[in-house]
Amino acid sequence: MYSSKTMSKILLICFTLFVSYGEGAKILGVFMYPSISHQLVFQPIWKELSLRGHQVTIITPNPLKDPSLTNLTEIDVSFTYNKPAVKNPMRYVKKEQRSLTKVRAIFDVFMELFEEEMQSAGVQELLNKKDEKFDLFIVQISHYGNVFLPFANKYNTPVVGISSLGAFLHTHDVLGNPTHPVISPDILLGLSENMSFLERLNTFLYNISYRIYYYWVLLPEADKFSRKYFGDDIPYLGELDKNLSLVMLSANPLIHPPRPNVPNIININQLNVKEKKPLPKDIQEFLDSSPEGVIYFSLGSNVRSSSLSQELRKEIIGALAELPYKVIWKWEEDHLPNQPKNVMVRKWLPQQDILGHPNVKVFFMQGGLQSIEETINNEVPLVGMPFFTDQPANLRKIEELGMGLMIDHVSLTKDKLKAALLEVAQNKKYKENVIKGKAIINDQPMKGVEKAVWWIEYVLRHNGAKHLRSAAADMSFYNYFMVDVVLFLLACVILTVYIVMKIAKTFMKKPRKLKKN
Incomplete structure (x- = not known):
């Protein structure tokens, strides 16, 4: 017979296992960009989620194909590695191109690749499953991955975005994250903190021109792409962007300068660093x-x-x-x-x-x-x-x-x-x-994978993370930049100057009375 103390321990272990199994969630992840260096960042995350008892389905060009991961289903889209845009990306994105030309080229390359992947048999089979349900959607948010956000709308799940590098300006906008053009220049500009006057002028103008180009040209095109595969009854893609609970960015304190981030932007790093193996x-x-x-x-x-x-x-x-x-x-x-x-x-x-x-x-x-x-x-x-x-x-x-x-x-x-x-x-x-x-x-309290998985499970525990969302994310342009306040104060100044000038003009026109001898 076991002692009462031993029995208590056994019951505690059994209870813990039961709770862990019962809390296992169904997670869908979309990491469609065919680049092994980027996929190496995401693989440890979906592997660890699977090992923790979550039922994980992943769309990826680099499946792990590990039979020991019984909770993992991988939809293989590796055929995209044979596409010209992947074999020789320098044909599309060149150093001497203007910044917005690069943005257009990157967008076109990814839409071409995503089109092929969405038409693949595995993805179509998933889309056509009417009884499929998920508790969380994870998406590679860099490189215009927001075109896949209708997956979250289809399954009515919270969204976690992950990037293997920084984020483009529109992702920061969606979360209400400040994007000072000099303190935090966009990653496509290749700038650091020590800028010349011309570089500061360039990043200032880019912050304006990128947003005009993205919101008026690229976002409507991305929305058409999404409707092609998810139907016309989905909300506008710009609205679905707002469902992001949090975004995890690959950033470390050496390469990326410190910036003021809102609470639902989480910096992770070194997810790709592995223990060494014997060389051939x-x-x-x-x-x-x-x-x-x-x-x-x-x-x-x-x-x-x-x-x-x-x-x-x-x-x-x-x-x-x-x-x-x-x-x-x-x-x-x-x-x-x-x-x-x-x-x-x-x-x-x-x-x-x-x-x-x-x-x-x-x-x-x-x-x-x-x-x-x-x-x-x-x-x-x-x-x-x-x-x-x-x-x-x-x-x-x-x-x-x-x-x-x-x-x-x-x-x-x-x-x-x-x-x-x-x-x-x-x-x-x-x-x-x-x-x-x-x-x-290396001086950090949690390793990259541990930190990433903790935050993913945080979103699961709270069915989203709306409480982390900045009020700036839902403000209109004129409210965020206080355009109405500035115009009101400007009007007050103009009105005051006008009144003063009128009064002065009146006094200047008043005739003087001559004294009589």
């Missing part, structure tokens, strides 16, 4: 045999090295060939023309495991946020060559922090690249600053 034998031997040092070169998953122009590739190969170090390069094709003797190429590389090797001196990369977090965690300084979205802003901040250098791919020459790589590899200050940066970003 050939890569391990290559790194071990390079005590003088190794340069790791990868442009991530959105920019393919094999898609670089021949002129740019020639300058890069020329610089790498003259380095006193070996180089390991993520090259997506079978053969690299004019491959230098000191360079190893592979179509795929275990990035975090390579960065963890002590012989790696520099990471030559494109400036993606997830790659930056991984290189800082492994204490490796970097040389960055940005192409689009948040990459220029990220690398500009890295350069200001003294953790690496940024180079321009438009004006890149062999000598410029070689000088930058040698400077970062041989000057100890870059490594020292990265070590300091690592101490800062």
